[in-house]
Amino acid sequence: MTLPTEELERLELEEWLDKPRSIDPGLSTADHVFRGSVRLIGGFVLVMTGAIGLFLGYQAIPTVGHYGLRFFTETQWQPSTDHIGIAAVLVGTIEVALTALAIGFPIALLTALYISEYAPSWLKSTLISMIDLMAAIPSIIYGIWGAAILQPKTIYLSRWLSQHVAWIPLFKVDTDPNAASWAKSAYTSSAFIAGIVVAIMVVPLACAVMRGVFDQAPIGEREAAYALGATRWGMIRSVVIPFGRGGIIGGTMLALGRALGETVAVLLIISTTYDIKIKILSAGTQTTSALIASLFGEATKRQLSALLTAGFVLFLMTLAVNTVAAVFVNRSRSGAGTDA
Amino acid sequence: MTAVETDILREEMLSPAVSNTVQPRTAAALAPDVPRIIGRRTTDEFASYLGSALAALALVWVVYCGVLAFSGTLGFIVCWWLAFIALYGLISAMSNPRPIVADRLVSVVVLSAAMLVGLALLSTILHIFHKGWPALHHLNFYTQDMSGVRPTAALTEGGILHAIVGSGIEVGIAVAISLPLGVATAVYLTEVGGRLSRIVRTVVEAMTALPDILAGLFVYTVLIISFHAERTGLTAALALVVTIIPIIARSAEVVLRVVPGGLREASLALGASQSQTVRRVVLPTARSGLATALILGIARIAGETAPLLIVSSATTYFNSDPLHGQMNSLPLFIISSVRSGQKQAIIRGYGAAALLLTLVLGLFVLTRFLARDKAARR
Numbered sequence: 001m002t003l004p005t006e007e008l009e010r011l012e013l014e015e016w017l018d019k020p021r022s023i024d025p026g027l028s029t030a031d032h033v034f035r036g037s038v039r040l041i042g043g044f045v046l047v048m049t050g051a052i053g054l055f056l057g058y059q060a061i062p063t064v065g066h067y068g069l070r071f072f073t074e075t076q077w078q079p080s081t082d083h084i085g086i087a088a089v090l091v092g093t094i095e096v097a098l099t100a101l102a103i104g105f106p107i108a109l110l111t112a113l114y115i116s117e118y119a120p121s122w123l124k125s126t127l128i129s130m131i132d133l134m135a136a137i138p139s140i141i142y143g144i145w146g147a148a149i150l151q152p153k154t155i156y157l158s159r160w161l162s163q164h165v166a167w168i169p170l171f172k173v174d175t176d177p178n179a180a181s182w183a184k185s186a187y188t189s190s191a192f193i194a195g196i197v198v199a200i201m202v203v204p205l206a207c208a209v210m211r212g213v214f215d216q217a218p219i220g221e222r223e224a225a226y227a228l229g230a231t232r233w234g235m236i237r238s239v240v241i242p243f244g245r246g247g248i249i250g251g252t253m254l255a256l257g258r259a260l261g262e263t264v265a266v267l268l269i270i271s272t273t274y275d276i277k278i279k280i281l282s283a284g285t286q287t288t289s290a291l292i293a294s295l296f297g298e299a300t301k302r303q304l305s306a307l308l309t310a311g312f313v314l315f316l317m318t319l320a321v322n323t324v325a326a327v328f329v330n331r332s333r334s335g336a337g338t339d340a
Numbered sequence: 341m342t343a344v345e346t347d348i349l350r351e352e353m354l355s356p357a358v359s360n361t362v363q364p365r366t367a368a369a370l371a372p373d374v375p376r377i378i379g380r381r382t383t384d385e386f387a388s389y390l391g392s393a394l395a396a397l398a399l400v401w402v403v404y405c406g407v408l409a410f411s412g413t414l415g416f417i418v419c420w421w422l423a424f425i426a427l428y429g430l431i432s433a434m435s436n437p438r439p440i441v442a443d444r445l446v447s448v449v450v451l452s453a454a455m456l457v458g459l460a461l462l463s464t465i466l467h468i469f470h471k472g473w474p475a476l477h478h479l480n481f482y483t484q485d486m487s488g489v490r491p492t493a494a495l496t497e498g499g500i501l502h503a504i505v506g507s508g509i510e511v512g513i514a515v516a517i518s519l520p521l522g523v524a525t526a527v528y529l530t531e532v533g534g535r536l537s538r539i540v541r542t543v544v545e546a547m548t549a550l551p552d553i554l555a556g557l558f559v560y561t562v563l564i565i566s567f568h569a570e571r572t573g574l575t576a577a578l579a580l581v582v583t584i585i586p587i588i589a590r591s592a593e594v595v596l597r598v599v600p601g602g603l604r605e606a607s608l609a610l611g612a613s614q615s616q617t618v619r620r621v622v623l624p625t626a627r628s629g630l631a632t633a634l635i636l637g638i639a640r641i642a643g644e645t646a647p648l649l650i651v652s653s654a655t656t657y658f659n660s661d662p663l664h665g666q667m668n669s670l671p672l673f674i675i676s677s678v679r680s681g682q683k684q685a686i687i688r689g690y691g692a693a694a695l696l697l698t699l700v701l702g703l704f705v706l707t708r709f710l711a712r713d714k715a716a717r718r
Binding site: 027028030031033034035037038039041042043044045046048049050052053055056059106107110111113114115117118119127129130131132133134136137138139140141142143144145147148149153156157160200203207230231232233234236257260261262263264267268288289292293296301304307308311312314315318319321322323326 | 414415439440442443446447449450451452453454456457458460461463464467468471520521522524525527528529531532534536537539540543544545546547548549550551552553554555557558560561562565582585586589613614615616618636639640642643644645646649650671674675678679689690693696697700701703704708
């Protein structure tokens with residue numbers, strides 16, 4: 001049976017009419033304004049924050065041009081004789097940060113384990129907010145506490161270390177640690193004490209990241225470990241820690257980034273010396289941010305750009321550390337670490 | 341398999357701990373997974389715990405004070421702790437297999453670390469309030485400034501009104517600038533997107549790594565050295581803005597990202613435009629999260645010291661005009677007083693620190709209340 005031609009035409013027409021209408025109405029004027037202004041602000045923030053990075057990088061050019069590569073190998077910072085370099089300062093920065101990490105890492109890890117695995121459930125939320133509170137306390141508070149409370153106590157620990165484990169070069173001191181009347185001032189204001197104070201400041205940061213990841217360890221695998229007869233520690237070792245490895249590394253790196261840039265607490269504790277030394281117990285060291293804080297006032301234009309260059313190097317270090325941290329934390333959140 | 345072994349096996353199968361983990365799968369498949377309680381202490385564990393603690397105390401007392409004649413409370417506590425660990429391990433090993441000994445020792449070490457952190461926090465807070473109290477209970481501490489008052493003057497003279505007002509104005513300006521910019525940037529990153537947004541996100545994230553003192557040095561070099569701007573409250577506030585914008589933008593973005601997409605789609609399906617959706621749906625949904633981010637941001641700005649160290653200086657007189665003249669602020673007052681070496685000045689510094697700490701604690705409690713409100717409404 002064949003249809004009449006008109007009928008066919010009508011069907012064809014209907015087919016043509018049945019094409020879905022476009023449901024994209026386009027953007028209204030209000031939305032154009034909204035998107036435009038929000039994009040503008042985003043761009044402004046980009047320009048502003050980007051400008052700082054570019055500005056710091058730009059300042060490095062005349063400095064490196066003037067001092068050459070000696071800027072990175074010179075230990076002294078003597079503007080009067082134009083001998084300026086950041087070797088000692090960078091070593092001091094890294095020393096303080098690594099001391100902070102060596103002390104802060106185990107404490108942060110164990111505290112995170114306590115909060116996520118051991119604490120009774122009624123205490124858990126209190127402990128979590130306690131850690132958040134510790135992170136919110138300004139660094140100057142920790143600084144004055146460290147200088148007044150921690151330092152007079154820690155010098156005894158420093159002396160004990162220098163008496164008994166001085167065969168490790170790290171713990172040697174310049175004075176005789178066994179002298180009957182020992183010089184307390186030889187132990188104060190050291191990189192070690194600054195490191196301890198910075199450790200207390202970075203513990204909450206690392207602890208919060210680690211706890212967040214530990215809490216996400218799959219309950220099925222925990223139960224499986226228990227069902228196989230594991231003790232709590234056995235379960236933690238075989239389930240929680242492998243699962244949280246990314247968080248442990250990421251949290252530690254974040255803490256390292258923060259420790260590298262810390263200014264005020266370090267400034268309150270250390271006394272300034274410019275030499276590369278690994279004797280962290282003896283008095284005197286210098287970090288990049290403390291250098292900036294103490295010398296910007298009397299700096300000439302050239303020294304100012306040298307300080308900015310030192311700051312730029314510090315920024316690159318923290319940026320690299322934070323980027324690595326972000327990679328690790330994101331990877332652990334995605335659950336890819338489950339079968340690691 | 342011997343008869344005894346089968347008996348043990350049967351007993352284990354019937355024991356509540358095992359049946360607990362196996363049964364619920366069929367009986368109450370919908371109930372959430374509840375881990376069995378394994379942390380309850382047995383009498384044996386409790387007795388070894390207490391016994392080792394007392395034994396260690398006695399042992400260290402005799403050896404430390406009697407035989408070796410050491411001194412120092414810190415050393416005593418450390419030795420006690422070490423002796424306790426050793427004894428506890430030893431006693432546990434007498435009647436338990438190795439995994440259980442390890443489990444017990446680790447639980448002690450973990451608890452000690454957590455207590456150490458708590459102790460550090462408590463010690464910090466108590467120390468600040470204890471040392472600051474002599475200044476805090478004088479009313480003039482809050483109502484006067486330090487102009488014409490010698491640093492060594494008695495605590496009944498002078499006060500920190502200038503620092504409080506300075507901090508208030510600087511933080512106010514910094515928040516007024518950085519909050520809208522930060523939230524708008526977050527809205528841009530989550531709601532609008534596009535190729536540029538990826539660059540913005542990368543740069544903003546990178547800038548959270550900027551050491552805070554560099555933000556101060558940047559503002560100092562650009563505004564004060566190059567453009568010969570006066571050191572005013574405004575420049576100090578701008579340094580704070582530079583420090584805080586990446587942080588606020590990032591935390592706001594995290595908050596906005598968890599707003600469910602279904603809400604946005606529902607709003608758009610009802611015919612709302614995108615700007616209406618953001619204003620009426622997305623931002624109100626994220627309100628409490630944004631408030632928390634804002635409050636923690638304020639706490640962070642109020643205690644920020646390093647940039648202020650560079651762009652403003654510790655004055656003694658009262659100034660409430662952010663456009664002219666220098667301004668003091670709480671962190672700056674604290675650091676200059678504590679470093680002055682004068683006894684009365686140090687007490688005033690501690691008083692200011694206690695005030696700053698109170699502010700941070702207060703803001704923090706406020707965020708907890710917001711979080712609780714949110715949880716209750718669910």
